[in-house]
Amino acid sequence: MVNLKKISTKFAKKIAKMNEGRSGNGIYKRRNRRNYRVIMQLNIYKKILENNPNQLDTYKRGYAVRVKPGEYFDCKGNRNKSIPKDLKLGENSFIYFKNPGDYDKYGKFCKDFVEVVELSTVESQEKIQILNTTKKRSWLGEYCLYVTNKGHESLICGKKEKKNDDGRKERIEKLRNDLPSILEKYGGEDNFIIDKELPNQTGLGNYDFDYASxxxxxxxxxxxxxxxxxxxxxxxxxxxxxxxxxxxxxxxxxxxxxxxxxxxxxxxxxxxxxxxxxxxxxxxxxxxxxxxxxxxxxxxxxxxxxxxxxxxxxxxxxxxxxxxxxxxxxxxxxxxxxxxxxxxxxxxxxxxxxxxxxxxxxxxxxxxxxxxxxxxxxx
Ligand SMILES: [Zn+2]
Known part of the structure; x- marks a missing residue:
C-alpha cells in the first residue's frame, strides 16, 4: 500500500504541517509538534489550579509557567505572597524578562539565579515515561531574558545558529563546558533527563493553546x-x-x-x-x-x-x-x-x-x- 507522501509530497506536507505548533519569539520553541512541552502564563496556571489541576498531567512532555518579574517579586525582591505555593522556579516555572523597565527594576534580584537551559526535548516514549513517573526534570534555571531592545537575550531565547551570528556558537560551547558545574548546583545530573546531544536552545516550549496529544x-x-x-x-x-x-x-x-x-x-x-x-x-x-x-x-x-x-x-x-x-x-x-x-x-x-x-x-x-x-x- 502506498503512503500519502508517495501520492503527493505537497498533500503530505500539508497534513504534516497540521501537527506543528506556531512559531514564536523568545522562549517559544520554533516549529515543534503540538504535543511538545507547553509554556503557559501565570493567570492560566492559576485558573487550572482552581478549576482542574489534573489538566497539568495532560502535558506529557511537561509544562513551564512563565512569570513576569513584577508578578513574582515584591519591591524588596521577595517572592510575592500571591504566587501559588506549588509554583516553583526552575521546576515548573521561570521568570521571563521582556520589558526593559522590569529588567532595570527586578534584574538585580536574580543574581543568584541560573538562566534557563533545556536539557531534553523529551521526545522518546522512554523519556516521556521517566518524566511522568519520576521527579527528574528536563530543563533547569530560574529566569531568562528576552529584552531585545537592550540587547539582553538568554541563549534559550535565541534562534538557531546562523553564519555570522553574534557568538551564539561560542555561547553553546561554553554552556556545554559549564554544564557539569551548573548541574552540581541542583544535586547532579541524576536529577535530570539529558539528551545525548544537548538541545540547540531555541526556546523551551510551545504556546499552550496549540497543544494536542x-x-x-x-x-x-x-x-x-x-x-x-x-x-x-x-x-x-x-x-x-x-x-x-x-x-x-x-x-x-x-x-x-x-x-x-x-x-x-x-x-x-x-x-x-x-x-x-x-x-x-x-x-x-x-x-x-x-x-x-x-x-x-x-x-x-x-x-x-x-x-x-x-x-x-x-x-x-x-x-x-x-x-x-x-x-x-x-x-x-x-x-x-x-x-x-x-x-x-x-x-x-x-x-x-x-x-x-x-x-x-x-x-x-x-x-x-x-x-x-x-x-x-x-x-
Ligand atoms: Zn471561504
Missing part, C-alpha cells in the same frame, strides 16, 4: 486527509500530477483512511455539516466561513505553478486549515469536529475569532454601512 493529532490528520480527498477533482489532479501513481492506488489509500476515520468515529457527516465544513447533499467539503466549495488546484497549490510564478518554497497556500472554535488555552481545540479546510482569505478574515464571532463581526460591519448616513458609494 499525539493521539488527537493522528485522528485530526486522518479526518482532514479524508475530507481533502472529497474535494471534487482532487484525486484526478493527484494522478495527473504524479505519473508514478494510479487511480486504483489513490482509491485504495482513500479507503484505508476512511476505515481509520470510521474506527475513530470521525466520519459523522451530519456533525461535519453542523460545524459547517461539509455539504450534506453535495457530499463535498466546504469552507466554514464563506460556505463555498474548494478547488483541487488551490488545495495542492498548483494554480500559480502552471503560470510559472511559483517559488521553490511557496508557503502561501490558498486552502488552509481552519479552526471552527478558536484555539484557546485549556480548550484543546485542535481536534476532530473542530477543523475544516477553507480559503486563506477567509481564514485571514476569521483571525483568532471563532467562526460564529467572525460572522457576527461581519454582520456588524455590514449593518453599520447600511445604516450609515454617510453611505459613500458602497450601497
Amino acid at each position: 499525539l493521539e488527537n493529532q493522528g485522528y485530526a490528520n486522518d479526518q482532514m486527509t479524508y475530507l481533502a480527498f472529497k474535494i471534487p477533482g482532487l484525486k484526478e489532479l493527484l494522478v495527473k500530477d504524479n505519473e508514478l501513481i494510479t487511480m486504483d492506488e489513490v482509491n485504495a489509500f482513500e479507503e484505508k483512511i476512511k476505515k481509520s476515520c470510521v474506527d475513530a468515529g470521525s466520519l459523522d457527516f451530519q456533525k461535519l455539516s453542523e460545524i459547517g465544513v461539509w455539504h450534506l447533499a453535495e457530499k463535498v467539503p466546504i469552507c466554514p466561513l464563506c460556505k463555498e466549495t474548494l478547488k483541487p488546484e488551490e488545495f495542492l497549490e498548483t494554480a500559480e505553478q502552471a503560470e510559472g510564478r511559483e517559488e521553490e518554497d511557496n508557503t502561501q497556500s490558498q486552502t488552509v486549515l481552519m479552526h471552527i472554535d478558536a484555539l484557546s488555552a485549556g480548550k484543546f481545540n485542535h481536534c476532530i469536529y473542530n477543523l475544516g479546510w477553507g480559503h486563506k482569505h477567509c481564514n485571514t478574515i476569521q483571525g483568532d475569532k471563532t467562526i460564529q464571532e467572525a460572522i457576527e463581526d461581519l454582520e456588524r460591519i455590514l449593518s453599520a454601512h447600511k445604516n450609515s448616513d454617510h453611505l459613500g458609494n458602497y450601497f
Whole structure:
C-alpha cells in the first residue's frame, strides 16, 4: 500500500504541517509538534489550579509557567505572597524578562539565579515515561531574558545558529563546558533527563493553546486527509500530477483512511455539516466561513505553478486549515469536529475569532454601512 507522501509530497506536507505548533519569539520553541512541552502564563496556571489541576498531567512532555518579574517579586525582591505555593522556579516555572523597565527594576534580584537551559526535548516514549513517573526534570534555571531592545537575550531565547551570528556558537560551547558545574548546583545530573546531544536552545516550549496529544493529532490528520480527498477533482489532479501513481492506488489509500476515520468515529457527516465544513447533499467539503466549495488546484497549490510564478518554497497556500472554535488555552481545540479546510482569505478574515464571532463581526460591519448616513458609494 502506498503512503500519502508517495501520492503527493505537497498533500503530505500539508497534513504534516497540521501537527506543528506556531512559531514564536523568545522562549517559544520554533516549529515543534503540538504535543511538545507547553509554556503557559501565570493567570492560566492559576485558573487550572482552581478549576482542574489534573489538566497539568495532560502535558506529557511537561509544562513551564512563565512569570513576569513584577508578578513574582515584591519591591524588596521577595517572592510575592500571591504566587501559588506549588509554583516553583526552575521546576515548573521561570521568570521571563521582556520589558526593559522590569529588567532595570527586578534584574538585580536574580543574581543568584541560573538562566534557563533545556536539557531534553523529551521526545522518546522512554523519556516521556521517566518524566511522568519520576521527579527528574528536563530543563533547569530560574529566569531568562528576552529584552531585545537592550540587547539582553538568554541563549534559550535565541534562534538557531546562523553564519555570522553574534557568538551564539561560542555561547553553546561554553554552556556545554559549564554544564557539569551548573548541574552540581541542583544535586547532579541524576536529577535530570539529558539528551545525548544537548538541545540547540531555541526556546523551551510551545504556546499552550496549540497543544494536542499525539493521539488527537493522528485522528485530526486522518479526518482532514479524508475530507481533502472529497474535494471534487482532487484525486484526478493527484494522478495527473504524479505519473508514478494510479487511480486504483489513490482509491485504495482513500479507503484505508476512511476505515481509520470510521474506527475513530470521525466520519459523522451530519456533525461535519453542523460545524459547517461539509455539504450534506453535495457530499463535498466546504469552507466554514464563506460556505463555498474548494478547488483541487488551490488545495495542492498548483494554480500559480502552471503560470510559472511559483517559488521553490511557496508557503502561501490558498486552502488552509481552519479552526471552527478558536484555539484557546485549556480548550484543546485542535481536534476532530473542530477543523475544516477553507480559503486563506477567509481564514485571514476569521483571525483568532471563532467562526460564529467572525460572522457576527461581519454582520456588524455590514449593518453599520447600511445604516450609515454617510453611505459613500458602497450601497
Ligand atoms: Zn471561504
